[in-house]
Amino acid sequence: MAIDIYKYFLKHPRYNKLEGNGYLMVEYKCPLEVENFKLWTDTPFINYVISGRKDWTALDKTYTIEKGQALFINKGVYNTKQYFEVDYCVMLFFITDDFIRRFVNNYQDVMHSKNSNVVSKQIFTIDVGDSLNSLFLSVFNYMNKGGEIPKDLVEIKFNELLFNIALNPKNKDLVGFFNSLKHVERTTLNDVMMKNFHSDLILEEYARLYGKSLSTFKRDFQNYYNETPRKWLNNKRLEYAKTLLENPELNINDICFESGFKNTSHFNSSFKEKYKYPPNQYRKMYLKA
Numbered sequence: 001m002a003i004d005i006y007k008y009f010l011k012h013p014r015y016n017k018l019e020g021n022g023y024l025m026v027e028y029k030c031p032l033e034v035e036n037f038k039l040w041t042d043t044p045f046i047n048y049v050i051s052g053r054k055d056w057t058a059l060d061k062t063y064t065i066e067k068g069q070a071l072f073i074n075k076g077v078y079n080t081k082q083y084f085e086v087d088y089c090v091m092l093f094f095i096t097d098d099f100i101r102r103f104v105n106n107y108q109d110v111m112h113s114k115n116s117n118v119v120s121k122q123i124f125t126i127d128v129g130d131s132l133n134s135l136f137l138s139v140f141n142y143m144n145k146g147g148e149i150p151k152d153l154v155e156i157k158f159n160e161l162l163f164n165i166a167l168n169p170k171n172k173d174l175v176g177f178f179n180s181l182k183h184v185e186r187t188t189l190n191d192v193m194m195k196n197f198h199s200d201l202i203l204e205e206y207a208r209l210y211g212k213s214l215s216t217f218k219r220d221f222q223n224y225y226n227e228t229p230r231k232w233l234n235n236k237r238l239e240y241a242k243t244l245l246e247n248p249e250l251n252i253n254d255i256c257f258e259s260g261f262k263n264t265s266h267f268n269s270s271f272k273e274k275y276k277y278p279p280n281q282y283r284k285m286y287l288k289a
Helices: 005-011 097-106 130-144 151-167 169-180 189-196 203-210 214-225 229-245 252-258 264-275 279-288
Strands: 016-020 023-030 036-041 045-051 053-057 062-066 070-073 076-082 088-095 123-126
Touching: 005 016, 005 023, 005 036, 005 088, 016 130, 016 151, 023 130, 023 151, 045 053, 045 062, 062 070, 076 189, 088 130, 088 151, 097 151, 097 169, 123 169, 130 151, 151 169, 189 203, 189 214, 189 229, 203 214, 203 229, 214 229, 229 252, 229 264, 229 279, 252 264, 252 279, 264 279
Parallel strands: none
Antiparallel strands: 016 023, 023 088, 036 076, 045 070, 045 088, 053 062, 053 076, 070 123
């Protein structure tokens, strides 16, 4: 089951964090015994590594992030893998689309001066120069001093963070994505579903990724796909599982869960109903062909 990472950090009293209007800042130290972790978020965030190393896997690609590096993680579902050499300590900067949109509107001279195309990705690599690295470490030091930090100062730091990203030409793809938010008030339904259909989220969580109520999500879904979310998800997951079965090195149980099914019995029966053969038999027939 994927963990709602934004809600987890928002409610958990254990972590150093600062919350404001449209942003949340968290210092997170991952215990060494946690190797693999599946999570989802309906709020984008920047992940800056203080120490350690971790893999972030989206539907299309795996990104490895180490000390001094940063990623922009968009809305979606992710698998992570931690390496055990060093404790994994990070700063997480959750920034809503509305906060980014306000920044773009307020500082159009900075944002629109960049010749950047709109790139739709789940994860963006951030080029961390000296000034951005100093900013990350200054925030880390603030949080470790204890006591309450004025929210005005926190908001200044978040704006400074976006300025540093925008002024670096190596971050043009991410700047292009930020600019696109000015024209897109809500994430498109098809974008949400195509990037996250393989995750075992409940319908309420898909609705949150879409930014709408459950009833609106269901209505829009029916209008767009001309079928119910449950039926569409089941078919899409089975199609994805079928392609994974064609790789003989993948374990069938792993394929079941990677495709978004909660248990193997449901996966086996659903696959047989759609393709007339259980997964194991389908694989054998495919490999003989």
